[in-house]
Amino acid sequence: MKKKFGKVAIALATLLVIAGCGNSNGQSNESKTVEGTGAGKHGDIKVAVTFAGEKIKDIKIKDQKENEVLSEPVYKELKNTILSQNSADVDVISGSTATSEGYLAAVKDAIEKSGITLAAVKASAKKTDKIADKQEYDVVVVGSGGAGFSAAIEAQEAGKKVVIIEKMPTVGGNTLISGGEMNAPGNWVQKKLGIKGDSVESYYEDTMKGGDNLGDPKMVRILAENALNSAEWLKDEVKVDFLDDQLFQFGGHSYKRALIPVGHTGQEVISKLKKKAESLKVDILVDTKADELIQDDKGKVTGVKATYKEEQPVEFHAKDAVVLTTGGFGSNVEMRKEYNPEYDERYMSTDTEGTTGDGIVMAEKAGAALTNMESIQTYPVANPKTGVISLLADTRFDGAILINQEGQRFVEELERRDVISKAILAQTGGYTYQLWNDDIDAISKTKEAHEDEYNELIKDKLLVKADTLEEAADFFDINVANLKKTIEKVNAYAKSGDDKDFHHRGGLVSLEKGPYYIEKAIPSVHHTMGGLVINENTEVLDAKGNPIKGLYAAGELTGVIQGSNRLGGNAITDIITFGRIAGKTTGEL
Known part of the structure; x- marks a missing residue:
């Protein structure tokens, strides 16, 4: 009885406040804050919504466990949209659907609990912030996964002016949502755990065999010889935290050699790469979709035509190089069916929705050779x-x-x-x-x-x-x-x-x-092994095996490394190793 009486008393008190401070619609003009909860991807999202009369004035996060990178535009851009429209009936952020839905559900829960009928706001024309229509850089990197950040960091440290453009609202690509494990033979954790016998040669042989010996031996050799150095670069220079007492042995490997980032996900890798890039003043533009490569009359790639915020055409001119790091095409069902009809609509994908093969398509139009496109994992x-x-x-x-x-x-x-x-x-x-x-x-x-x-x-x-x-x-x-x-x-x-x-x-x-x-x-569907043909300098090659001047590529959109099948833990090693090579090569131009 006491508990029920308390609720009634609160309700009566609320009614008295509304009656005493009402506006023309009988609702309070005073500020009040109500908490709401919604189910996000990684658990409940709790918010505190502040109302003033019939309007939402502020939204604060009280508790959440969402991916730090993916949730950033949700808690910023989605909040601004809700405030400007005075409604939680708004579109989700692409690439962060589950977090967006949880955030919106939490806000709606608070609105319902408040008992307030929100005032209708006159729809206004969509306002998109503008950037310069033409931008000048030394190096333009397309894609913000591990390969893109690695390339940008190395090129910027070499003295180049670098921009990363990313079509999704958040950085990270598949690297962000991966487990983040990274194969490195002879690594420091192996030594601590007493794992002996692993070597560059063993790793090379495992990777070649794992891909049915269809990978380019020269490129796989570069991967194997640089794997440990790439891991040490992440640890020492980028400050990625790896577990010091645990390794994974993925299928097809002869040893436990996969380093595991803290948290067991790629969030640790991407958040630290992003922080490093920002400290070096690398420009990073999200919601910027690359549409077409710009070439001069001799075929040299000199920039990228893109669309900013789905509205504004922008040209990014590259004095020295364009580096493509846009990933594979695992989320593009039509492209999958084009190259291997087996992987049709029956298969879902582990990839982000942005993994649609854009870089492969753009480069092919610019004359790039493709290989191994039927190999889908x-x-x-x-x-x-x-x-x-x-x-x-x-x-x-x-x-x-x-x-x-x-x-x-x-x-x-x-x-x-x-x-x-x-x-x-x-x-x-x-x-x-x-x-x-x-x-x-x-x-x-x-x-x-x-x-x-x-x-x-x-x-x-x-x-x-x-x-x-x-x-x-x-x-x-x-x-x-x-x-x-x-x-x-x-x-x-x-x-x-x-x-x-x-x-x-x-x-x-x-x-x-x-x-x-x-x-x-x-x-x-998880990984597409096919893609652009590149050489040891990550230059993109044409059908005759000649480099297309000004064009470089690294990561899953290349097709010469993994062969018919990629072994677990090899993706991070691949993207960091060849991303860094692309950055160093373009940094010397």
């Missing part, structure tokens, strides 16, 4: 509902097993991604379950690092935590008798060190003790 363990990569499931690199609906293993868990994906698609329903226990999670530490994903999967009933195998199997209607037999064999193989069924190269881990975790997953 799926990530084997992705969310069946969204297609997003499961970082929680990185436990696979520390002993988690894959089973089918019948409760049986069907592939080595540390095989190549393409091999595992094909094996999954051949199973009942074209999906798999990944199973692990707390002992494995204690090694992998993914539940702690990806608590938001864990909670999301539990909520969507794509993951179950259970004390017994029977309980876990029952949740997904897995054949429990077969599952028990599978686990008995795994435990025996873990003890003997010999996986007689699939020869697990990392060594199986005992699954005798619960609690157990079982996650449902499917393959999702």
